[in-house]
Amino acid sequence: MSMQHVLDYLKQNQARFLSELCEFLRFPSVSAQSQHKDDLRACADWLVQHCRSIGLKAEVCPTAGHPIVLAKTPHVAASRNGKHRPHYLVYGHYDVQPPEPLNLWKSPPFEARIEGRSLFARGSTDNKGQIFAHLKAAEAYLKTGTPLPCDLTFLIEGEEEVGGENLVEFLKTRRKELHCDAIVVSDTGMPDKKHPALTYGLRGIIAFEIILHGPSRDLHSGIFGGAIENPAIALSGMLAKMHDKNGKVAVPHFYDGVLPLSAYERKQFKRLPLPDSALQKLLGVKKLYGERGFTATEQRSARPTFEINGLTSGYQGEGSKTIVPAWARAKITCRLVPNQRPSHINKVVCDYIKKVCPPTVRLELEAGHGAEAYYVSPTGAHAQAALRALRGAFGREPVLLREGGSIPIVNEFKKVLGADTLLLGLGLPEDNAHSPNEKFDLDNFENGQRMSALLWQELNATS
DSSP states (O other): OHHHHHHHHHTTTHHHHHHHHHHHHHHHHEEEEEGGGGHHHHHHHHHHHHHHHHOEEEEEEEEEESOEEEEOOOOOOTTTTTTOOOOEEEEEOOOBOOOOGGGGGGSSSTTTEEEETEESSSIIIIIIIIHHHHHHHHHHHHHHHHOOSSEEEEEEOOOGGGGGGHHHHHHHHHHHHOOSSSEEESSSSSTTOOOOOOEEEEOOEEEEEEEEEEESSOEEHHHHEEEBBOOOHHHHHHHHBOOTTOOOOOOOTTTTTTTOHHHHHHHHTTSSSOOOHHHHHHHHHHHHHOOOTTTTTHTSSOOOEEEEEEEEEESSSSSSEEEEEEEEEEEEEEEEEEEHHHHHHHHHHHHHHHHHHHSEEEEEEEEEEEEEEEOTTTTHHHHHHHHHHHOOOOOHEEEEEEEOOOOOHHHHHIIOOOOEEOOOOOOGGGGTTTTTTOEEEHHHHHHHHHHEEEEEEEETTTT
């Protein structure tokens, strides 16, 4: 059987694939809400049965939290000449975000609704639809009897939306079994339907809170104001010192080790379909702002940042209350780029905050989570194979992306399994991931299946 038989099978079975995906989406597998524990187990059980029905060897793997589904293609022995048979891991997740606020949904979030070429349901794009595309590609090989040029293992977890802590232990426990040449993840996106994308970089993160303590209690601003430091004003002054006039983070040694953008990367970024002027209009801002010398695309994907996520102090109710507040606090995250170490950035940022804090208040710093940035060479053999698969499936020239967000698990894959990750997202910016009326584009669903089918052939050519 030839590759054409695989592609024909995919084309001929789209109606059934869509019906099966709708069944997958009916499970309210909300990992953040304890009342859905049984729904997550039921979803995992359904997924295992479905994987078995298409020819995969599948099992439910218990964890301290929600179970992991592990499914494998039938093992094929290496050739007699001893040539290495590649093994690739396909990662996804079956858990979803809470659907609230329910009143903003145009249809029930767990009853899939099709409108034109869009499928509306919670989890449709994040991540059930995207991982299902890969499963259907594997099915096409197995059901047509077309030999796969590699072994595939599907690892589909139920805790991605709540941090995936149990997955890391699972990787360590089954490290030998999961050893692979590369990992494929479709849990990101593309700029639009005309620009399929390979995401080759993700920013890392550190998070913490700054708390300034002033008087032992809220004080009358008329009686005491002017004689003591107002913590809200002190914190505002400190935060104002975090950037210079050119938009750079003013913290000494903040940019140590930052991997500069290559000429090739900057040229690729210019091909992206959202210029600065269009971004300004989309975001509804008077003017874009950022580090001088970089485009908005570069600023929000390939440069480090210092952001205030929340800022509070004093009275927040209706009307006025004339006080000097007892405290002020700010929630902070810094996005990091390749070669920045979270521990180093945390130290230099905290040292700088201590330096600019006035002696009239007491400073408290609460540490939060952190993760390293991720980067895989866009000119490497695996990345180039992925670009060829995208080109063949979508019939368009793909683009290269760095995304500004963080996916910590890809770093764990590198640390534990020693393998790089190819991020081949099928979601669109307007797909409302994590929001009401989440949807998945059905053209992307179909093209994603072809991309997955072609990918294994392209990757095999590099091994």
